[in-house]
Amino acid sequence: MSITGPAGFVAASGAAGIKASGDPDVAVVATADGRPVPAAAVFTDNLAPAAPVVVSREHLAGSGGMAAAVVLTAGNANAATGAPGKAAAARLCELVGEGIGASPEHVLVCQTGLIGIPFPIGLASGAIGSVVAKRGSDRDDSSGAARAILTTDTVAKEVLIGRDGFSVGAMAKGAAMLAPNMATMLAVLTTDARVDPPTLQAALAAAVGPSFNSLTVDGCTSTNDTVIVLASGLAGPPGPGALESALAEACGSLAEQMAADAEGATKVVRITVSGAGSDDEAHRAARKVADSLLVKCSMNGEDPYWGRVVSELATAGVGFDPDLVSIFYGGVAVCRSGVAADHDRATVQAHMSGHHIDLHCELGLGSGSGAVLTTDLGHGYIDENRTTS
Amino acid sequence: MSITGPAGFVAASGAAGIKASGDPDVAVVATADGRPVPAAAVFTDNLAPAAPVVVSREHLAGSGGMAAAVVLTAGNANAATGAPGKAAAARLCELVGEGIGASPEHVLVCQTGLIGIPFPIGLASGAIGSVVAKRGSDRDDSSGAARAILTTDTVAKEVLIGRDGFSVGAMAKGAAMLAPNMATMLAVLTTDARVDPPTLQAALAAAVGPSFNSLTVDGCTSTNDTVIVLASGLAGPPGPGALESALAEACGSLAEQMAADAEGATKVVRITVSGAGSDDEAHRAARKVADSLLVKCSMNGEDPYWGRVVSELATAGVGFDPDLVSIFYGGVAVCRSGVAADHDRATVQAHMSGHHIDLHCELGLGSGSGAVLTTDLGHGYIDENRTTS
Structure with missing residues (x-):
């Protein structure tokens, strides 16, 4: 009921x-x-x-x-x-x-x-x-x-x-x-x-x-x-x-x-952006990352390729400084101040192998924050959508 | 040389x-x-x-x-x-x-x-x-x-x-x-x-x-x-x-x-928009269609599913009237005045089975036109991009 x-x-x-x-x-x-x-x-x-x-x-x-x-x-x-x-x-x-x-x-x-x-x-x-x-x-x-x-x-x-x-x-x-x-x-x-x-x-x-x-x-x-x-x-x-x-x-x-239950998805991904110039900018940046085919493919492959995330944030049409950005997968920083950060790869890998992935982007600019829910992109989505028959 | x-x-x-x-x-x-x-x-x-x-x-x-x-x-x-x-x-x-x-x-x-x-x-x-x-x-x-x-x-x-x-x-x-x-x-x-x-x-x-x-x-x-x-x-x-x-x-x-030569692509698709309010609007509408995962999947499956094209044009942020749009695959109209048009399916199918697909959207509003080149979306793109290794 x-x-x-x-x-x-x-x-x-x-x-x-x-x-x-x-x-x-x-x-x-x-x-x-x-x-x-x-x-x-x-x-x-x-x-x-x-x-x-x-x-x-x-x-x-x-x-x-x-x-x-x-x-x-x-x-x-x-x-x-x-x-x-x-x-x-x-x-x-x-x-x-x-x-x-x-x-x-x-x-x-x-x-x-x-x-x-x-x-x-x-x-x-x-x-x-x-x-x-x-x-x-x-x-x-x-x-x-x-x-x-x-x-x-x-x-x-x-x-x-x-x-x-x-x-x-x-x-x-x-x-x-x-x-x-x-x-x-x-x-x-x-x-x-x-x-x-x-x-x-x-x-x-x-x-x-x-x-x-x-x-x-x-x-x-x-x-x-x-x-x-x-x-x-x-x-x-x-x-x-x-x-x-x-x-x-x-x-x-x-x-x-x-x-x-999304078509062909194997992961549910929550993308949170903080430190943006405004909540609206944070939300737009999170959505740009969420809609990125390359980021979604990385999620499907359980690969914490943060370089793609930085590139998407930097083309989201919001305030962005490449020297201030930090990226976290499952709470573990893989990028700090815009460059690679030493981290425990096994911990990140374990997080990415789960069904829920948490990607957090801190822009270091202001107090705006926002989150978007998305999925990975795998063969299943294509198979469902190639033809209507 | x-x-x-x-x-x-x-x-x-x-x-x-x-x-x-x-x-x-x-x-x-x-x-x-x-x-x-x-x-x-x-x-x-x-x-x-x-x-x-x-x-x-x-x-x-x-x-x-x-x-x-x-x-x-x-x-x-x-x-x-x-x-x-x-x-x-x-x-x-x-x-x-x-x-x-x-x-x-x-x-x-x-x-x-x-x-x-x-x-x-x-x-x-x-x-x-x-x-x-x-x-x-x-x-x-x-x-x-x-x-x-x-x-x-x-x-x-x-x-x-x-x-x-x-x-x-x-x-x-x-x-x-x-x-x-x-x-x-x-x-x-x-x-x-x-x-x-x-x-x-x-x-x-x-x-x-x-x-x-x-x-x-x-x-x-x-x-x-x-x-x-x-x-x-x-x-x-x-x-x-x-x-x-x-x-x-x-x-x-x-x-x-x-x-x-695009990653995993099997088709080159030229998307032309005419009859837009301006050349800029035509170009933006063509790009919205070109970047649509659903349209790209249809191209991979050689399926002339024009309904998705209309939906993308209508969310491109440009002037649009659903009653005026026409859609052509390889020059054949599959949609006129916003609804399904009788057409020779075999001709459309033959066009879509080729390597180059021509998708033309006539908005019926003005004289603006523009074109964008894109590809289909297939397993190959995902396979290339799942991991960096």
């Missing part, structure tokens, strides 16, 4: 035939009584947003931040599909709205899969009715919903966080920011905390920065990225900062789960 | 033991009489420039754009090596200056190889004398020089271009912008055209933009990138625009040769 952990939510899933495999590919998360509750969302900044992103944005704006359900499909991104794609995404909202007794505007939609293929709305329409009918039955289907939204992911990503007086549940999919073959990271969160839409939106935006927006697998920003939270209010108002903290913890957990 | 094709230049090469393999690793290109001639250079904008970049910049500034020789070594980048590294690079210039009877300031230096390893100046010093002594002997050693500067490259890159009354010769190394294991692209050009230093610098800068600066294999900007041209003046003044055109042709040829 994750997404249905907070009071007032139900979930259901089913197979519509969108995935060629026949696996479940439709999920609905809704309020138990079908009535709209405060909702907030963060969408991709891709200038070619998928149809579901366009429709969900419109619905949320039109409703003033209220929603009763989220419908999710996997196997086709419904991106670069033109007007028919937009009509299909709107139709999914209509069908779910009819099923739960809500206006279409109170239904949000998320889709993930291949870009540029017309969305098979006929298949989806047929399945929506039975999926909606299943919601709220005795059997909790939150795990089924979390599995139905996966594409190339190998495991479901779920989390349930309890706080004093309320809880936050969440599920996500994404084997990369733009996942291999399939586009998208999607996340749906629920909470029973009582909160108004603007406060909910601010809390979600704050939670997304250090979690999803600090995760990069391949540097690609998908056409479909969407994070949505619904708040039933059944548990009463949270204490000061409590909702922000719970949402941040939930998003952080999902981001870690996505990195661990 | 390439670098010694233009009148007034000699070249020599030898093995100093910098490369563990014992292969030739030192080259000298000098004026035949050891006297300085107009010279120009373009260096990396990496904020951690290697010692040879720092020294060459100082020498060229101090001499007012005059040089008598370029000394090049391969196997160690002499980058992130601190004050000893700078002293070593300066010492190389002194030794060559002594050998050819020129001031150290009239000698420029280029180095390539691993970053962060102290440079073995003792080895190099011993070899410089014999290399310098060989220059100008009956046997032209331009091919030996072109081979001596290679690291993970598999073939030498040379070109000789004749124009009315003068010629341009050139050699380069680079299996990536930041080449696998080894850092750097280096290029040395010679010409017998008569030209003053400022004119030469302007012509070189113009030539570098559409050639080396429009080539990206992995998006990494090395600590050592250097392009140098020496002009002996023995052939008299070139006609209007003739030198610019010859330098551009030489740089373009070397860039093509580097792409064709």
Whole structure:
């Protein structure tokens, strides 16, 4: 139980035939009584947003931040599909709205899969009715919903966080920011905390920065990225900062789960930059290192080749002095003042052979710091992404 | 004969033991009489420039754009090596200056190889004398020089271009912008055209933009990138625009040769963006597509997955309208007005199975255009870059 952990939510899933495999590919998360509750969302900044992103944005704006359900499909991104794609995404909202007794505007939609293929709305329409009918039955289907939204992911990503007086549940999919073959990271969160839409939106935006927006697998920003939270209010108002903290913890957990399950990755790498001119510069420098093919290849080979890290920091477009930089792998300095530092190679090698690698870059310039989560680059990523077939 | 094709230049090469393999690793290109001639250079904008970049910049500034020789070594980048590294690079210039009877300031230096390893100046010093002594002997050693500067490259890159009354010769190394294991692209050009230093610098800068600066294999900007041209003046003044055109042709040829020999690459991909708001926006959009891991994987798999191309264009930070974009592979439209276009799959497949792939993106917004040369991403790149050993 994750997404249905907070009071007032139900979930259901089913197979519509969108995935060629026949696996479940439709999920609905809704309020138990079908009535709209405060909702907030963060969408991709891709200038070619998928149809579901366009429709969900419109619905949320039109409703003033209220929603009763989220419908999710996997196997086709419904991106670069033109007007028919937009009509299909709107139709999914209509069908779910009819099923739960809500206006279409109170239904949000998320889709993930291949870009540029017309969305098979006929298949989806047929399945929506039975999926909606299943919601709220005795059997909790939150795990089924979390599995139905996966594409190339190998495991479901779920989390349930309890706080004093309320809880936050969440599920996500994404084997990369733009996942291999399939586009998208999607996340749906629920909470029973009582909160108004603007406060909910601010809390979600704050939670997304250090979690999803600090995760990069391949540097690609998908056409479909969407994070949505619904708040039933059944548990009463949270204490000061409590909702922000719970949402941040939930998003952080999902981001870690996505990195661990990233396409073809064998390592999860946390890159921390300190001593930068500002937090923003630290974050940009960390991201430049994280997106470097050469650094990612070194991680795959468990090689602490810090020269590449220095070169990336020095082309990150932030303040940098080559004579002040120090580089640490697993806390061991391999470079100090910009040149090689004597160190215990066995200790570094042992750290790099593990599943989690910690790379710390101290710039020696100021007090700015930031961290980015990434993965190594190995044959698996290429094998997953060479062809769509 | 390439670098010694233009009148007034000699070249020599030898093995100093910098490369563990014992292969030739030192080259000298000098004026035949050891006297300085107009010279120009373009260096990396990496904020951690290697010692040879720092020294060459100082020498060229101090001499007012005059040089008598370029000394090049391969196997160690002499980058992130601190004050000893700078002293070593300066010492190389002194030794060559002594050998050819020129001031150290009239000698420029280029180095390539691993970053962060102290440079073995003792080895190099011993070899410089014999290399310098060989220059100008009956046997032209331009091919030996072109081979001596290679690291993970598999073939030498040379070109000789004749124009009315003068010629341009050139050699380069680079299996990536930041080449696998080894850092750097280096290029040395010679010409017998008569030209003053400022004119030469302007012509070189113009030539570098559409050639080396429009080539990206992995998006990494090395600590050592250097392009140098020496002009002996023995052939008299070139006609209007003739030198610019010859330098551009030489740089373009070397860039093509580097792409064709890039680490682990199986395809050379030319990405052209037209219909952009400006040439600068077109170039930035083309580079975003070229640096996309997902697009590069698709090229490796010969899969015309244009959805990824649209997604990259839409996150390139330039003007973009998803309803106006068209995508062509080998001249065949696979996407028009932002959605899938009917096309002859066999024709596209035949184009993608070749060694050269042409990807054209028409944005439909303005008259800006630009092109970037890149490669696919396959297992070979990862295998070359996992470890430095």
